[in-house]
Structure formats: structure tokens, C-alpha cells
Amino acid sequence: MDKNIATLSFAHAAELLREGQISSRELVQALLSRVDVHDEALGAYLSVARESALSEAEEADARRQKGEQLSPWDGLPISVKDNIAVAGQANTCGSKILEGYTSPYDATVVRRLKDAGCIVLGRTNMDEFAMGSSTEHSAYKPVANPWARSCVPGGSSGGSAASVAAGEALAALGSDTGGSIRQPAAFCGVVGLKPTYGAVSRYGLVAFASSLDQIGPLTKTVRDSAVLYDLISGPDPNDATSVPDAATGVSGVFDSGLSLEGKKIGMPKEFFDYEGLSAEVREKVQNAAEALEQRGANVKEVSLPYNEFAIAAYYIIAPAEASSNLARFDGIRYGRREVAEAAGRLLETYRLSRGKNFGEEVKRRIILGTYVLSSGYYDAYYLRAQKARTKLREDFARVFEECDVLLTPTTPSGAFRMKQVTEPLQMYRSDIFTISANLAGIPGISVPCGFTETEGLPVGAQFLAPHFAEKEMLRVAAAYEQASPAAGCYPDVTETDG
């Protein structure tokens, strides 16, 4: 069992359960064993729900024996990024400030997965409050890239991506504010889907930047991402920004064949001309374009001139919202409180609790966000950034009049080495290809498309689609996956140490 659990997909596991070839308990046990063996070196998990996962698996097996399974996915374990609330579990967000806090409620996505019988296996490591692109900003421990342990897994959903790549999870949930699902998916050679803003409820996702955050799956296959999207999406009365007209039943595309005849695929030239794009990555993604053409798609160059402003706008809007969202972590009602020496000094309690328990990157963004919202600066920064955002959205709307789906690199390069990127701005630029989808609110998916020749690190191709066009996007992504040279490739976790 241990041998093929590493490559077992979520959908395939469901089949094995249905056919009685494996039990839910065996599945959970096999994954836990892999976590036991490999995770000390990888660091993908912040906590593992061993007891509850096993007992829930037994309950699922009992239901299945009686033919009372809650859904085809009943008994399937899934790993959840540590910024998504699960009742009775820790919810650290990779931060010291939430150490010791237990969530009293389930996020809507978790509730939906539980309603389908899915089991939360453990909580994956992340950059503190999802701020980062390498998971080096976790306050607890770094995560190693399963393909090369000296490299980062990307971030902020680095734990989710690494756990799936290393076969420590069948699939995982992550969150994507500026690329935090797609970028680590690309670095770890897995599939990562960021749905349209509003398609998946954010209720229970600890907010980083409310107008950009979206929960999505990290999986071994495009089909798994489609299945999980169907499980977690849909309107939620608890999230006023969730929408009624989100795409539904996207996994249905796999029933209708994956023809790309007549599909128009656009390649934005600004992405491919970006000076920081490595030649190897450019080549792999161009190969992907050729593969799509061979399957009948029309590939053409398009232009997104306002993409140039995406990073600047993002690093105003996201910190602004974050500075407000993170204000609640004050040590008063939950989380760590540093008691001021001078008893009863409220300001000192705030200062110490937040000063000691937020990491450097989080503090940097809170300061940045507080600054850009300050009276006298609001118009110059926040308002202008919102205007740039509108322009960018219009860019996409225009481009999507002439093509169905866009193809871009997910990242400018393969995974970088740990401690290699020390300049914040340099780190921020690693999200250059993913950020614009968050600003525009459109869906995106990263699919493995090859490996760098020099270091053998995974490369991701990103597909972008209009709002709520997940189905079309997944059709193209799945069709490409069949042709991808990286499909079905998994790291040998026991031997990687490069």
C-alpha cells in the first residue's frame, strides 16, 4: 500500500473505496505512516489530527458497509491549510500570535467537506498569515520542497503543496491571495486551482486581504481539483461576497471528452517578455502551447498592458486590507497575550502582544498598509491602486473577447533555494504572473508542464479564464495535462536531498 499511496489521486482513492479494495481507515493509516516517516524532514504539517482522522475513518467505513455513505467521497482524507477554521482544531495561520488558540467553528468549506464525509487529516504549514512566497515565513518551521530539500516549496500554501507532492496527502486546501496556491503548486509539481473570487465561501478563512483571498484545492490531478471545487464552491449566506452564479458541476467536463477544437488560447506577450522570466520556464510553457495546438486549439499572442502595474497595486491593496484584518489579533480575547510589566497598561499589552508575536514580514505589511490608508495618503495610494485594479480588470475583459483561456508561466523560475531570496521586493516579484488574477477576480490554475534541465525542478503552466469560466479553464487544463511531460511524475521523497 505504502508504495502507491504516494501517487494515489483523490478521485482514484474514491474508486478504490467504492470497489472495496481499500478502507478509509487503511487510507488514513497509510497517509499517517508517510507523514511519520517523511514529515520531520519536510515540515509540511503544523499539526496532524491522528485520533480524530482514524475514528472518523472508522465511522465512514461503517457507513459504507451499511450502504449509507454520505457521498462518493465519504471517508476520503484531506489536508487543510492552517488558516482555515476547523472546529476543535488549532488555527495558527503559521503565527505565534495564535499559538494555543482552538477554533470553535468550521469554515464553510470544511463544513461542506465534512457533510460529504471527508476527513481532515492535518493542518498544513504556511507563511505567517499567508504573507510570503516561500513558506520561510512560517513562525514554526520552514517547509522543504519534496523535489529538492534545499529549495523552498513556494508559498504561502507551501505545506499544502509539499504534502500533496510528497504523498503525505491525497489532496489539500490552500488559499490564494496573490498566487499562494498556484505558485507553490508550480514549485512542487502539483495542480493548484484558484477559483473565481466569490465562487468559494471565505467564511472561516482567516482573512489576509479580503477582496483578494480565495480558497482552492492543491491536488495531484486536474480532475481532483475539479472534484474538490465542486465540493467546496457555491453561495454561502455567511459570506456576503460569495455569489449565486458561480460555476457548478465542473467535474462534468471529464464526461464530455476534452476536445480543444476551435478553442482560442491567448498568450499575453507582457508575461513572456518579462525580463525576469527564465529561459527554461519560457521554453516549457511554449512547449505547452504547441501541445495545445496539436490538440486543435488556436494559440495567439495577446496583450495585457496594465499587468505592469499589478504588483504595485497589489502591494498597496493587500497590505491595506491586511492592516485592518490583523488588528483583531491583540491578545485580548484569544491567542497569546503578553502581559505588560506595568499592570493594567492597555497600550503596552497591545504593543507587546503584537510586537513579540507577529513576524517581520507581517509587521512590514501592517506598517505598509497602515501607511497607505493614512489620512492624506489614501488618495495617492489606495485610491490609485483601486483605479489600476479597474484598468487591469478591463484589460482581461478585453482579452477574453478574443480568446477563451490564457496560457502563461505560473512563475518566472523554478523553486529557489532556501534563504536565497532575502530582499522583500525580490520575493514579491516572484508572484508577478499570479497576482493579476487575484486583482481581476478571475480563476487560474497551475498545471505541471515539465522540469528545469539544470536542477530538475518542476515548472508550472498557468491557465486563466473569465469570471466563473472554471469549466472551460479546467477543460483546457485537463486536455493539456494529458499531453504534459510532467504528468504522473512524483518526487522520490526518500532520496531527495539536493
Next chain:
Amino acid sequence: MEYEAVIGLEVHLQVRTASKIFCSCANRFGEEPNTLVCPVCLGYPGVLPAVNKQAITKTIAAGMMCNCEIAGYSKFDRKNYFYPDMPKNYQISQYDLPLCQNGSVRIEGVGFSGDEIPRRHIGVRRIHLEEDVAKSIHVGSYSVIDFNRAGVPLMEIVSEPDMTSPDEAHAYLTELKQMMHYADISDCDMEKGQMRCDVNVSVRAVDNPGFGTKVEIKNLNSFRAVHRALSYEIERQKELLEESAAVEQETRRWNDEEGVTTLMRTKEEAHDYRYFPEPDLMPLQISADMREEIRRNLPESPASRRERFVQEYAITAYDAQVLTGEKALADFFEEAAAASSAPKRVANVIMTEFLGWLGDQGKTVRESPVGPEAIRELVSLVENETISMKIAKDVFSEMMETGKAPGDIVEEKGLQQVTDQSVIESYLQQVVQENPSVVDDYKSGKEKALKYLVGQVMKLSQGKANPQQVNDRLRDMLSQ
């Protein structure tokens, strides 16, 4: 030099809704601390607000009662500041696009001081909706927090600086409270913190077109306190100006026991709330249909009811002011008066007897043991001379105690007025025979003696003889 005051009021009103503004916790006062709470109103990690439509509807209704323009497009904003009573350390409020703007409240009638207030319109600059914060309770050297109040829908009603006297400020508040009661928007109980009021006041020379330096007064726990504090503060500022001293821009605290304002803090620290649009909530689109529906369900305003009462029931403006003070009372009066041939008398009975009795018993109109039809019946018994006004008072007491219909009481106790000529005649004869000296007094010109004799007849008849008839007959008899 003659001075005048410039007064503006900022009123916070809790909206009466079943649940809080952004979660499903009950909106109730007086429960055990921290029992009406959930992850949302405690600001737990990951929660999101979901707007209570009733709070929006009622705020729009409040705006309509105050003749405001209602926004077609509005939004919520975050007001950022740290304080332990704020679960998220930001308050979801409204900044530049409030639900209601540019309204007015009409004031008139007899003011709190007893003086007449000329009819005026006080501008309402804006009404916006926000979430209330938790309640800090200070115990010795530390503080505890009750989050039951956190997330209760709260309206902020900002007036224009249009008021010039404590009477006008008092009348504005009274009118506002009445309107909110009438439309069932807020209970406005200041003791329960459902209505809170901050006052801004400055004084200027009458011929000065500019404004004086304004002072904010806090800790005002009743309308009376507002009136007293303003009277005190206006005098204080006048005295300063007369001494050519400067009024400082400051916040002062009203001390109700000592009847003075004392300095709380000078000049507001420059707060930067870093407002920005609330990204967790969609902007509010208020359709013409929605506005129309809210307008359809609005009650008649107290002002228009006052006017109508004067016209339809021929009562005085003062009576109308008293009778419309509370919607329940106005409804009670109107139901009693509408089918009565003597609405003015109905008004008198309600204002003197009925309100007097309720006051003595500490009861509200809604708790009255009898309905408006009982008052109407009582008045009609007097009108058709079945009973005298004097007997009516006894019947009233009996009816309030027992809840019985006045007609039944009169019947049971045989209280019908005696109008039978022969019966009255026999009473007269008896009294005349028993009081020869008084009769002589009258005959020798002592007019007062007649009054005594009438009294004796009434006594003999147990108050049931028609006093006018007795009077007339006795005069006839003695002049023969």
C-alpha cells in the same frame, strides 16, 4: 452684548431588531454578560459579517421619518482604531455614503422650561448605520467587557447646528424619540443605553455671522440632563465672552449631581480612523421598490397627528401635544374620541383622570385595565345626563379597579341621575323643613345659603339628583 447659542446634537440609537446586525445572536438588553455572543460578534479569526436586512430597513424608515433623502447606493466602511470593547479593532460603519442625508425634524409646542417654542425645522445632516461596540465595565483598577452589546445595530443621527436654546435641543430629542417610537425603530431607553447623546455647543454675539469655539459635552443620561447641561454651559461660555476670555475647544463632562460641566480633555487628539470601504460586504443597492415599500409601512408622524387632532377633535394644541406624546396614548385617545360625540371631554378625561391614575399606579397605557371604549362610554354617560361629572369620577375609579364597563357599574349600583320631578320635590321639601333658619337666611338675601341647601339635597339623594334641576327648583320654591 447679546449672545446666542449654537447647538448641534449627535444621537446614537440602537435599532430594535430580532438579531444583531452582522450575526444571528439575539439583540436583547439585560441578559447575563457574554451570553448573546458568537464567533462573529466576538471577532474570532475567519468570521465574516452578513448584513441584517431589518437593520437597513429600519434605518431607512428612520430617515424617512426625518424627511431625509434616502441613498440609492450606499456602502459600509471600516473605521479603524484599537479599543478592547471593539472585537475586531475596527468598527463597520458608514463614512461617505450614509443611508440617509439632508433631512429635518419639526419642533414646536411647549418647551421643557414651560415657554412656547416657535415652530422650526432642525436639519438632520445624516443618519448612518453601524455596529455597536461591547460594554466596558470598570471594576476598581481593572475592566471587564460584556460583548452582548457588540454588534447591536446602531444608528448615528447627526443634526445640523440649528438649535439655539436648551428648550429647542430638548424638543428635538423628544420629537426624535417620538418618531422612533411611532415607527417602531428604537426603544430609545437612555437608561439601557439604547439612546445616547453627545452635544456640541458654542456661543456667539448675535450680530456675528461666524461660529464661536465649540465645546462637546458628554455623559448626558437623560433629556433633562441635556437641558440642564446646555443651560449651564451656555451661561459659562457667555460669562467667559463677557470677560473677554477665550472659550477653549474641549470636551466637558456633565456632572448631574452638582449640575456643572467639568473639563474632560482639551482638543481632540488627531484621530486617524483610516476609513476604507468594507471589503467583506457588497455595496447596498436600495431600489425604488424597496424605498416605496418602506414608505408604505410608515406610520403617521407625531407632528401630523398633532395637527390632525386639533382639527378633527377640536382640542387645543397643548392637549394634542400631550396626547401624541406616545403612540400608544395617541392610538388610545383616537379610538375613544373617533366615535364620541364629545371628543374634547374624552381628551379631558384621558389627560386628567386616566393619565393621573396610570401615573399613580406606575402603569403604561398598554397596561391599562380598560380599553378606549370604556372611556368613550363613560363620557357618553355624562353627555346624556345619565350620571353627573361627580358620579363619573367614582365610576371611573371603580372601572379602573375592576375593569368593568362603566354602564354596568352605573346599573349595578343604581347611580343613574335622579331627574324625576316628584322625587326631587320630596327631597326639597324634607330639606326645607329641616333647615328653617337657613331658608330664612336665604330669604333675607344671603345667596350663600342656597348653596348649602342644594348641598343638603344632593347629600340626601346620594349625589344622584340632577344638580342643575335641584338648583332651579329650590330657587323657585323659596321665592314663592
